[in-house]
Amino acid sequence: MIPVEFQNLIAFLDIFAAVSFAATGALVASRKGLDILGFMWLGVLTGVGGGTVRDLVLDAPVFWVVNSQYLTICLITASIVYFAAPRIESRYTLVLWFDALGLAFVTVAGTAKALDYEVGALVAIIMGVTTASVGGIIRDLIGHEPSIVLKQEIYVTAAALGASTYVLVEGWNLDWLHPALAGFFVTFIVRALAMTFNWSLPGYQRPASK
Amino acid sequence: MIPVEFQNLIAFLDIFAAVSFAATGALVASRKGLDILGFMWLGVLTGVGGGTVRDLVLDAPVFWVVNSQYLTICLITASIVYFAAPRIESRYTLVLWFDALGLAFVTVAGTAKALDYEVGALVAIIMGVTTASVGGIIRDLIGHEPSIVLKQEIYVTAAALGASTYVLVEGWNLDWLHPALAGFFVTFIVRALAMTFNWSLPGYQRPASK
Amino acid sequence: MIPVEFQNLIAFLDIFAAVSFAATGALVASRKGLDILGFMWLGVLTGVGGGTVRDLVLDAPVFWVVNSQYLTICLITASIVYFAAPRIESRYTLVLWFDALGLAFVTVAGTAKALDYEVGALVAIIMGVTTASVGGIIRDLIGHEPSIVLKQEIYVTAAALGASTYVLVEGWNLDWLHPALAGFFVTFIVRALAMTFNWSLPGYQRPASK
Numbered sequence: 001m002i003p004v005e006f007q008n009l010i011a012f013l014d015i016f017a018a019v020s021f022a023a024t025g026a027l028v029a030s031r032k033g034l035d036i037l038g039f040m041w042l043g044v045l046t047g048v049g050g051g052t053v054r055d056l057v058l059d060a061p062v063f064w065v066v067n068s069q070y071l072t073i074c075l076i077t078a079s080i081v082y083f084a085a086p087r088i089e090s091r092y093t094l095v096l097w098f099d100a101l102g103l104a105f106v107t108v109a110g111t112a113k114a115l116d117y118e119v120g121a122l123v124a125i126i127m128g129v130t131t132a133s134v135g136g137i138i139r140d141l142i143g144h145e146p147s148i149v150l151k152q153e154i155y156v157t158a159a160a161l162g163a164s165t166y167v168l169v170e171g172w173n174l175d176w177l178h179p180a181l182a183g184f185f186v187t188f189i190v191r192a193l194a195m196t197f198n199w200s201l202p203g204y205q206r207p208a209s210k
Numbered sequence: 211m212i213p214v215e216f217q218n219l220i221a222f223l224d225i226f227a228a229v230s231f232a233a234t235g236a237l238v239a240s241r242k243g244l245d246i247l248g249f250m251w252l253g254v255l256t257g258v259g260g261g262t263v264r265d266l267v268l269d270a271p272v273f274w275v276v277n278s279q280y281l282t283i284c285l286i287t288a289s290i291v292y293f294a295a296p297r298i299e300s301r302y303t304l305v306l307w308f309d310a311l312g313l314a315f316v317t318v319a320g321t322a323k324a325l326d327y328e329v330g331a332l333v334a335i336i337m338g339v340t341t342a343s344v345g346g347i348i349r350d351l352i353g354h355e356p357s358i359v360l361k362q363e364i365y366v367t368a369a370a371l372g373a374s375t376y377v378l379v380e381g382w383n384l385d386w387l388h389p390a391l392a393g394f395f396v397t398f399i400v401r402a403l404a405m406t407f408n409w410s411l412p413g414y415q416r417p418a419s420k
Numbered sequence: 421m422i423p424v425e426f427q428n429l430i431a432f433l434d435i436f437a438a439v440s441f442a443a444t445g446a447l448v449a450s451r452k453g454l455d456i457l458g459f460m461w462l463g464v465l466t467g468v469g470g471g472t473v474r475d476l477v478l479d480a481p482v483f484w485v486v487n488s489q490y491l492t493i494c495l496i497t498a499s500i501v502y503f504a505a506p507r508i509e510s511r512y513t514l515v516l517w518f519d520a521l522g523l524a525f526v527t528v529a530g531t532a533k534a535l536d537y538e539v540g541a542l543v544a545i546i547m548g549v550t551t552a553s554v555g556g557i558i559r560d561l562i563g564h565e566p567s568i569v570l571k572q573e574i575y576v577t578a579a580a581l582g583a584s585t586y587v588l589v590e591g592w593n594l595d596w597l598h599p600a601l602a603g604f605f606v607t608f609i610v611r612a613l614a615m616t617f618n619w620s621l622p623g624y625q626r627p628a629s630k
Contacts, residue, residue, distance in 0.1 A: 032360055035411030037367040041343075041359055044336065052267065057472065057482050062267050068330040085414060120488040126464065133461075137562065142347065142357050147562050149461055150452055157457040201455030204505060242570055245621030247577040251553075251569055254546065262477065272477050278540040295624060352557065352567050 006176040010112060013105035014051070014063070015073055020102030021135050022047035022074040023095060026081035028143040036082045042139060043078030044071060049135035054110050054127050058117045096195060103155070104188035107132045107162040108180050121167045128163030128183075129156060154194035157201060162187025216386040220322060223315035224261070224273070225283055230312030231345050232257035232284040233305060236291035238353040246292045252349060253288030254281060259345035264320050264337050268327045306405060313365070314398035317342045317372040318390050331377045338373030338393075339366060364404035367411060372397025426596040430532060433525035434471070434483070435493055440522030441555050442467035442494040443515060446501035448563040456502045462559060463498030464491060469555035474530050474547050478537045516615060523575070524608035527552045527582040528600050541587045548583030548603075549576060574614035577621060582607025 025046025029039040048064050048071070055062045064070040110131025114124040133148060133156050140147045148155050166183030193199060235256025239249040258274050258281070265272045274280040320341025324334040343358060343366050350357045358365050376393030403409060445466025449459040468484050468491070475482045484490040530551025534544040553568060553576050560567045568575050586603030613619060 030414045033413040034360065035367070035413050037370055037411065038359060039414070041339070041366050056266055056476055057485060059481065061269065065267060065329055065333050068332045071332050071336060082414060119485055122488045122491050123485050126491060129461070141351055141561055142359050144356070144360070146564070149458060149562050150454065150564070156461050157455070160457055201457065203453040203455050204450045204459070204502060240624045243623040244570065245577070245623050247580055247621065248569060249624070250580075251549070251576050266476055271479065275477060275539055275543050278542045281542050281546060292624060351561055352569050354566070354570070 003176055006112070006180065009180070010109045011067075013109050014070065017102040017106040017109070018047040018070050018073045019077050020095075020098040021050075021106075022077040023081055024099055024136070025074075025139045026078040027085070027092075027095065028139055028145060029078070030081065030085040031145075032143060036079065039078040039082045040075050042142065043081070044074045045142065046135045046139040047074035047077070049138045050106065050131040050133060051110070051135075053134045054113065054131045057130070058114060058119070058127065060113070060117060097192075100188060100191040100195065103132050103159060103191055104162060104184045107159045107187045108166060108183045111163045111166045111183060112176075112180065115167070115170060121171070124167050125160065125163040128166065129159045132156075132159035132163075132187075154190060154199055154201065158187050158191040158194065161190050213386055216322070216390065219390070220319045221277075223319050224280065227312040227316040227319070228257040228280050228283045229287050230305075230308040231260075231316075232287040233291055234309055234346070235349045236288040237295070237302075237305065238349055238355060239288070240291065240295040241355075242353060246289065249288040249292045250285050252352065253291070254284045255352065256345045256349040257284035257287070259348040260316065260341040260343060261320070261345075263344045264323065264341045267340070268324060268329070268337065270323070270327060307402075310398060310401040310405065313342055313369060313401055314372060314394045317369045317397045318376060318393045321373045321376045321393060322386075322390065325377070325380060331381070334377050335370065335373040338376065339369045342366075342369035342373075342397075364400060364409055364411065368397050368401040368404065371400050423596055426532070426600065429600070430529045431487075433529050434490065437522040437526040437529070438467040438490050438493045439497050440515075440518040441470075441526075442497040443501055444519055444556065445494075445559045446498040447505070447512075447515065448559055448565060449498070450501065450505040451565075452563060456499065459498040459502045460495050462562065463501070464494045465562065466555045466559040467494035467497070469558040470526065470551040470553060471530070471555075473554045474533065474551045477550070478534060478539070478547065480533070480537060517612075520608060520611040520615065523552055523579060523611055524582060524604045527579045527607045528586060528603045531583045531586045531603060532596075532600065535587070535590060541591070544587050545580065545583040548586065549579045552576075552579035552583075552607075574610060574619055574621065578607050578611040578614065581610050 022043035025042040025044075026039045028046075029042045032038070034042070051063050054060075107128045111124050111128035113131075114127035119127070136148045136155075139145075162183045165186040166179045168179075169182045170179040172178075232253035235252040235254075236249045238256075239252045242248070244252070261273050264270075317338045321334050321338035323341075324337035329337070346358045346365075349355075372393045375396040376389045378389075379392045380389040382388075442463035445462040445464075446459045448466075449462045452458075454462070471483050474480075527548045531544050531548035533551075534547035539547070556568045556575075559565075582603045585606040586599045588599075589602045590599035592598075
């Protein structure tokens, strides 16, 4: 069982993550010139999409059905972006940094929730990656943008490393804070370094001789 | 609990909606020149996709697993469209009006079912919009068509207004018929006016000074 | 209830199918020049996507949460493809034949599992087709490739025929082996003939007079 203080932390992190993900959804809506309902719908789908798939697969009650404030947060965020998009777009780098924080938060929250349902280590890692990336995948599919899965930048990779770190440290039977901090910092630092130095893993190269 | 007579009405509305949604799926198949199995598969995915996601999120038994006549209806509709597509395409406006009726039906049915599972008001509205739009989103993704979410026309908006109306009127503790009628007419009339007068909400405009 | 020996057979077939589907996902990753994490993520989504949707709809525990070796298999397959892709690409025809075997396996396994949950015949057929095709649909959506649903080749059709055969023969109350063999051979032979002779069903033709 996840202790109560960690559940409270997860709930807080989830809200921060919903804000940052909903903001990236609304920014795609602004690039497509949608109306305010389009901002809201894309904001909600991006903000809660990953956690919804995680909860369905774990057979857990869907988090935003249990507690609808996640929806409220996504709708408010999308509305703010609609009216403030010019100022936000000119601060796109800031949004990317918030998104990196959100990525690190949901990776930890997704992996922790999966382990709380007593799944195996590999399943927990996949659940962390799912929570971190499925909202963005849905956003890019509906917005006709290149999927984050196809981009060379280290995004899914950061989540996979962070989730793996969480599972590894959790196996040492320390208290709940250690794996959470370790998973958070690995995800965030890997993503931050990749953003700062334009890192990418070597993509598969089709041999020239072909 | 939803009273039995309303459950019967919902079941009837669901069938009408499955027909109209499956028809729009099959018409995308006709634009892509698919074979009859392609018509059927796209008809089924469009016809039951939205309600399936609603039931999964609510942790309700999936409606077409409980009662497979929804599948039968979708398959028959898709087959009819395959053989009658030229005549149907030339009546595309008629199809759009049926689709508007279907939209109003499933918005009411989706919102009512969600409230019957005792979710909050906002969750019920999102479930109404989900039931109304996810089938079309899947259809447009697979058919490589611009998503209904990206179009400027008032479609998701009509569902959102209708679902909100339902939840509002339902809160007055009248009998079941009043919220259903109110939700239906708001959805249908908003969509009908938008179709007739080519209404659209103002899309986000990137500032010229940028 | 499915007898134990058939459950063992299904588990074995599922693993073979996960390998062949994950390989097709990884080959899309190679066409897109992704890094090794991209290969893995696309391999996992393609390898377990169809079965995941089947289990969610049936309200069954998701198979790879119960037994994470399916994930391991997909990750290993994707890694092998990453390092051996040139050799595999030059044997693309071989991959297509493995994929046809995988298609026949999961069609049988998906239909059998659905019937084990005591759904109706039509639902079981749709579940067989879902298991067989949803992984590929997700792969093509994320990889920006034309969806297998849009292609003229007989793929979904082979699965639909195989699943229908399974349900038909199962209705004769023979032992479990007969419907499994019949479903397998119908799916595989139809797909094999379609590949060999470039068969396709007649696509819908827009009338010239229009």
